[in-house]
Amino acid sequence: MIPRTERAVDELADIAQQGRLHVLETVASSGAGHIGGPMSAMDLLVALYFHQLRIDPERPDDPDRDRFILSKGHCAIGLYSVLAMRGYFPEEELTTFDHGDSRLQGHPDMKLTPGVDSSTGSLGQGLSAGSGMALAAKRRGLDFHTWVMLGDGELQEGMVWETIVCAPRYGLDNLTAIIDLNGLQQFGWDMADADRFDRSEPMGHIDLPAVLRGFGWEVLDIDGHDPQQIVTAYQEAESRRGSGGRPTAIIARTRKGNGVSYTQGTFTWHNGVPTEEQLDLARRELLGTQSTTTEVQA
Structure with missing residues (x-):
């Protein structure tokens, strides 16, 4: 069995800050890409790849x-940043993101990118693929854990709920869903007075933990930016693997665009390209580097 590389918990936050800067700099270099979702998910991804997953x-x-x-495959640059920092390919390769001949396309491609286990991008399909992997492991006697990260807006897809119903029936205690509950999506489903749409995530208006428990899932509810809470939740999910027959859902409460003053807490940075001045501010806020820039327009 592949051993874990369990980086100290107090190092994870610093790695995540570097990952966020990779996201912003890469999107700026390529001229396109998503920012809000990758930055809300970064602490969760870093804790997976630098502390939890058995990978090589x-x-x-x-x-x-x-x-x-x-x-939520549109957040690929967040995953690529973590894969690069973890050693799957050189960090310099991030500059090729979304180029025609790059291994790092706008959505994850398992045939191109080392470390990508499933091609994604059409929202709602990842949990079904993950349940298939988990079921195959059960049937073939393989000792691995399958983890799936979903966006909260993605929970509107019916295919997700078909899997939520089925996974407990098949006893998939080797399956964990991580829900990046940042509370905002690019477009909403309901007309609102103040804007074209109500962009708040509709699952935020229900008791999501109670709903998931009602379907037969174990549920952990955490601060998705607290490394200790994240690591503890991952360890608890791992401890349930092979016993109990119930999959685990980790509801991680996050902030969209977390980490940078002009991107966090707003749907307008779901995607976008930062200017040089905005990058300069991000470097100062994320890494504490010095700058001569004194004013930035977000």
């Missing part, structure tokens, strides 16, 4: 590795 960047196809699926 030198052997990305090892059959004993844990699996991870980024169901």
Whole structure:
């Protein structure tokens, strides 16, 4: 079995800040990409890849590795940043993001990118693929854990709920869903007076933990930006693997665009391209680097 590389919990926040800067700089370099979702998910991704997952960047196809699926595939640059920092490919390769001949396309492609276990991008499909992997592991006697990250807006997809119903029936206690509950989406589903749409995530208006428990899932509700809470939740999900027959859902309460003053808490940075001045401010806020810039228009 592949051993974990358990980086100290107090290091994870610093790694996540570097990952956020990679996101902003890469999107600026390529001229396109998503920012809000990758930055809300960064602490969760870093804790997975630097503390929890049993993986080996030198052997990305090892059959004993844990699996991870980024169901909200438009947040690919967040995953690529973490994969690069973890050693799956050089960090310099991030500059090729979204180029025609790049291994790092706008959505994850398992045939191109080392460390990507499932191609995603059409929202709602990742949990179904993950349940298939988890079921295959059960049937074949393989000892790996499958983790799937979903966006909260993605929970509007019916295919997600079909899997939520089915996974407990098949006893998939080796499946964990991580819900990046940042509370905002690019477009909403309801007309509102103040804007074209109500962009708040509709699952935020219901008791989501109670609903998931009602369907037979174990539920953990955490601060998705607190490394200790994240690591503890991952360890608890892992401890349930192989016993109880109930999959685990981790509801991670996050802020869209977290980490930078002009991106966090707003749907307008779901995607976008930062200017040089905005990048300069981000470097100061994320890494504490000095700058001669005194004023930035977000």
